[in-house]
Amino acid sequence: MHGALVIAKLRGDRMKKTAIVFPGQGAQYVGMGAELLQEPCCQETVKTASECLGFDLAGLCLNGPIEELTKTNNSQVALYTFGYCGYQLLKKSMPEGWNPSFVAGLSLGELTALAVAGVFSFTDGLKLVRKRGEFMMKACEDYPGTMASIMGAGREEVQSVINRTVAANEVLTMANLNCPGQIVISGTRRAVEAAAAQAEADGFKVVVLQVSGAFHSHLMESARVRLAEEVARMAFNDPEFPVIANCDAGIKKSGSAIKESIVTQIVSSVLWEDSVNFMIGNGVELFVEPGCGKVLKGLIKRINRATPCLTVESKQDVEAVVSSLCQHVG
Structure with missing residues (x-):
């Protein structure tokens, strides 16, 4: 456990109610994950991802080219993997048994949220994300x-x-x-x-927008059908802590409900503003965005300036999150 958390525990502080949020496609950039890759736990996760995918994910993220990284099937697995790595690094510094009050993600980020909530394993989720990206790319070509x-x-x-x-x-x-x-x-x-x-x-x-297709519209129907078939073959656990769904900004408590919501999400509106307001309305005092970039931090600031959002792209960022969590709040 991080030293500051030990002091806070002895002092009798309670930790701030925290939501972990993960970005979606568009947050990728060449050089993403460079600092996370300095950490052994993240190195191991990215190595596992590369072996599962059959290509050097770290090399693509660090060196590009941007045209290759931006492809839907590549950007989604990159953001999923480094979002998961950022959460891993944060979790290592927290007390045993600590869990966020909520997790959520914008579009693709919702699948990263499901992985950290234990709905499926990192590798099972990675395979699903890769196929989701491929299905969406095909829909973009066809429609x-x-x-x-x-x-x-x-x-x-x-x-x-x-x-x-x-x-x-x-x-x-x-x-x-x-x-x-x-x-x-x-x-x-x-x-x-x-x-x-x-x-x-x-x-x-x-x-x-410079995008390859009409995401979250009915032009993605073929991707929705193929994703539904893929999801039907998978086992989804009930989440270990509350997950907020994009499609209705509500909590999904069972694996079966989550299956339905992530399939629906492909062709439905992403209610990110509603999701953030729901979490704030249910007591969230701090948002943390692990992975790469500050896209959600910017959106959350525009939704509610009074509720901070910190990013986790390095060990130093974890220190800042722990410090904020341990501030005396009653």
Whole structure:
């Protein structure tokens, strides 16, 4: 146990109610995981991942090229693996028996959350993540689409844009409800371009995303079907601590409910803002984002500035998390 935790225990402090959150696709970058790879436990995990995947995952993450790392089937396994490594490093410093109050992840990050919650093993989850990425890549090829972020608009305003622009035989939906003033739409290219033009005419800023397809829309239906078949063959344990699902921002308590939710997630909106607000409403005082980057930290700051989010990309980051957990809170 970390020395600061021993002192806090002797002092009679309670530890802050903490949620662990994992990022999704888009958080990857060349050089990711460099500091985590200095730690023996992380080295072993990444070695296991490389052997399971059949290629040098560490080499790809550290050296790129970015075009290869950004491919859906590669970025998802990279983020899953290093998110898991970051949590491992944090867990080593915590008292025996400590668990977070909640875990959650944005899109792909939800599968990392399930792994740390014991729903499936790291390697079983890695194989599922790899197949999920492959299924999504195939859907992108077969049913082309794109995504765009509408900045400054609320849900009703974005829905109004969709209602006014979507044409028959086109697909258009709200895919990611990330934080106040940031909603991502997804669908066929013609529909997204029309909605982007309408949103700009309404006075909102629009950024067309550099993505390979229309994630979290019904253009991913073929991926959903194939993922459902894959999940049906797996054994899912009940989670060891509460997991928040993207599709409805609610707690999933059983392996069977989790199977249904991660399959549904492929074609449904990611309710990240709602998920964060649910956890805060249930007493969370600190968010911790293990793995790579600060994407969720930025979103959480925009959702609720009063609740901090710390990242874990190194041993030094763990020290900061432990220090925050041990601050006298009553």
